[in-house]
Amino acid sequence: MAPGGALVIGDVVGWLTDPAHWQSTPFDTGILGQLGAHVWFCLIALVIALVISLPLGLWIGHTGKATWLVTVANAVRALPTVGVLVLLVVIIAPNFYGRTNAGYLIPTEIVLVLLAVPPILSNAYAGVQNVSPAVRDAAFGMGMTGPQVLLRVELPNALPLIFSGFRSATLQVIATATIASYVTLGGLGRFIYDGLAQQDYPQMISGGLLVAALALAADLLLALAQRYTVSRGITGRAGRQAGSDSRVAVLNEELASETA
Amino acid sequence: MIRPLDSASSSPLHFFGYFLDHRSEDLGWLWDHTWLSVVPVVVGLALALPLGWLARRYQWIYPPMMSITGLLYTIPSIALFVLIPPVLGMDPLNPLQVPIALSLYSTALLVRVVADGLGAVSEETVQAATALGYRPVGRFFRVELPIAVPVITAGLRVAIVANVSIVAVAGTIGMDNLGRLFDQGFTLSVSQPYYPPIVLGIVLCVLLALVLDLLVVLVSRMLTPWRRAVPS
Numbered sequence: 022m023a024p025g026g027a028l029v030i031g032d033v034v035g036w037l038t039d040p041a042h043w044q045s046t047p048f049d050t051g052i053l054g055q056l057g058a059h060v061w062f063c064l065i066a067l068v069i070a071l072v073i074s075l076p077l078g079l080w081i082g083h084t085g086k087a088t089w090l091v092t093v094a095n096a097v098r099a100l101p102t103v104g105v106l107v108l109l110v111v112i113i114a115p116n117f118y119g120r121t122n123a124g125y126l127i128p129t130e131i132v133l134v135l136l137a138v139p140p141i142l143s144n145a146y147a148g149v150q151n152v153s154p155a156v157r158d159a160a161f162g163m164g165m166t167g168p169q170v171l172l173r174v175e176l177p178n179a180l181p182l183i184f185s186g187f188r189s190a191t192l193q194v195i196a197t198a199t200i201a202s203y204v205t206l207g208g209l210g211r212f213i214y215d216g217l218a219q220q221d222y223p224q225m226i227s228g229g230l231l232v233a234a235l236a237l238a239a240d241l242l243l244a245l246a247q248r249y250t251v252s253r254g255i256t257g258r259a260g261r262q263a264g265s266d267s268r269v270a271v272l273n274e275e276l277a278s279e280t281a
Numbered sequence: 282m283i284r285p286l287d288s289a290s291s292s293p294l295h296f297f298g299y300f301l302d303h304r305s306e307d308l309g310w311l312w313d314h315t316w317l318s319v320v321p322v323v324v325g326l327a328l329a330l331p332l333g334w335l336a337r338r339y340q341w342i343y344p345p346m347m348s349i350t351g352l353l354y355t356i357p358s359i360a361l362f363v364l365i366p367p368v369l370g371m372d373p374l375n376p377l378q379v380p381i382a383l384s385l386y387s388t389a390l391l392v393r394v395v396a397d398g399l400g401a402v403s404e405e406t407v408q409a410a411t412a413l414g415y416r417p418v419g420r421f422f423r424v425e426l427p428i429a430v431p432v433i434t435a436g437l438r439v440a441i442v443a444n445v446s447i448v449a450v451a452g453t454i455g456m457d458n459l460g461r462l463f464d465q466g467f468t469l470s471v472s473q474p475y476y477p478p479i480v481l482g483i484v485l486c487v488l489l490a491l492v493l494d495l496l497v498v499l500v501s502r503m504l505t506p507w508r509r510a511v512p513s
Contacts, residue, residue: 029367099442101449101486107463108479111470196357203453204467213363217454222373229363233356240355 032223033230042227050207052231059208059235062126062198066133067191073134074142075183081142082149082179083171091146094139102197106132110204122206129201136197137190144186148179177252184247188240195236209235291475296484299477307462311485314458317451318444318493321380322437325387332388333395334421343396350389358382358447362454379451379458386447387440394436398429427505434501438494445490449482459485 036042045054074094081087109128117124152175160174202210209231216225290298300307336343356364361382366373369381402425410424452460462482469475502509 029373033367099446099487099490101446101459101463101483103449103453103460104463104479104483104486107467108476108483111466111474111476111479115474192355192357196359199357199359200450200453210359213359214453217374225363225373226367229360232360233364236355236357236360237352 029222029226033226036223036227037230050211052209052212055207055209055211056231056235059195059198059210059232062129062133062201062206062208063191063194063239066130066137066194066198067187069130070134070137070141070190070194071187074138075145078142078145078183079149079171079176079179082146083167083175088146091143094142097135098139100135102132102136103200103203105135106197106200106204125201125204125206129198129204129206132201133194133197136193140186140190140193141183142186144182145179148182148186149175151182152178178255180251181247181255184243184251188243188247191239191243192236195232195239199232291473291477293476293480296477296481300481307481307485310457310459310461311489314445314448314460314486314489315493317379317383317448317458318441318489321383321387321444322391322440324380324384325389325391325440326433326437328384328388329391329395330426332392333399336392336396337399346396347393350392353385353389358386358450359454361385362451374455376456379448379456383444383447387444390440390443391433391436394433395429398432398436399425401432402428430501430505431508434497437497437501441493441497442490445486445493449486459489 041051043052045051050058077090081090106128109131110125113128114124117127149171156174156178157170160170165173198208199210199213202208202214209228212224212228212231216222216228332346336346362378363373365371365378365381366375371378406424406428407420410420415424448458449460449463452458452462452464455464459482462478462485466475466477466479466482469478
């Protein structure tokens with residue numbers, strides 16, 4: 022390891038452990054303030070995307086109608102996120118000259134929702150699609166109505182795939198909310214772009230570490246939520262076989278539903 | 282308030298004129314963007330083939346390897362860009378940080394794809410190849426790998442389209458590629474909107490993603506002639 026690298030790591034530790042960088046002042050928003058802003062932007066986008074795409078994905082999977090919507094949503098992924106973000110900011114921001122940051126917040130949220138919808142939609146669809154016809158027929162045979170089959174049989178069975186779609190949406194939203202700092206919005210990305218502009222590299226690298234830590238923490242939290250909401254009958258974790266990795270559990274579920 | 286010249290040149294549709302006016306610069310960025318999208322996928326595939334084979338050959342390696350690659354894929358691109366130089370002891374803004382970060386992402390994505398693709402080769406096929414006299418190495422390259430090509434192709438398509446989008450992110454920290462067009466457009470729009478470079482960047486990125494995706498599909502078709510003979 023080059024000595025220059027060790028020096029930078031020491032500077033980064035110094036920057037991160039400086040209490041002045043954590044507290045907000047009237048002139049400067051600290052780490053806690055930017056973390057709050059970052060989480061807030063992401064939550065807004067994820068809630069909107071979930072409300073739009075989860076019912077839609079379940080409905081498409083249940084009825085088999087309008088599957089072209091899934092194709093369209095997936096094609097959106099080919100768009101360069103930064104470009105769409107800058108384009109929307111340039112279009113929308115001039116209408117909001119004033120004291121609020123709505124001119125930057127609204128285009129950012131549009132881009133974040135656009136990013137979060139495809140993985141949630143296509144995984145909800147695939148999750149319901151993958152439920153074995155035998156299970157679905159059995160539910161209908163027991164006298165369940167269409168909505169009952171969807172909510173009590175297909176949804177619980179699709180939950181592992183829905184979670185993996187939501188987790189990948191969350192990660193993309195956190196990553197892209199960072200880039201929103203480039204168009205002068207707050208959030209943890211501020212430290213990266215401010216550090217870059219001021220050639221304050223410890224600040225820039227600290228920003229990168231904070232963003233990575235936030236992404237890992239969010240993914241861990243969702244993995245835990247998945248563990249406690251997905252039925253143990255589906256993950257094959259019934260009783261003794263505890264402690265398997267959630268990703269493996271998802272894969273097992275995919276395989277199980279294919280072979281069942 | 283009619284300003285024909287102004288409104289014509291800042292119109293989103295003027296992007297082609299903008300391209301003609303800044304041809305050499307834009308073509309340079311297109312070239313940078315192309316190699317930054319392609320080389321990491323090639324490196325990723327070269328690393329993922331042996332790693333995926335290991336994960337399949339020794340089953341106990343599979344879970345920890347998937348955890349590590351999943352963890353890597355969790356780290357946002359812009360964070361990975363700025364974290365690589367201090368970890369490797371390079372300058373804070375070294376142009377190599379972008380291809381290194383993208384190679385890591387591509388490897389992480391493709392290891393899983395290669396392992397799952399090899400796992401999908403049926404046991405009967407492997408036994409038949411062994412009975413025909415294939416040794417493990419020859420069987421891997423002439424039987425197992427070719428059968429896994431369609432699955433690996435699907436992974437390559439995802440990786441290369443994702444790379445085109447992520448490379449543009451590196452433009453926001455000053456790396457030369459089509460992302461610089463967004464930077465230019467943002468800077469030029471301070472007083473009033475100036476769309477041409479932004480629209481040009483989006484158009485070129487989407488075209489590049491489509492062309493690279495098509496190339497992967499074509500190469501895959503060339504490598505699997507039997508799929509056209511016997512529709513699956």
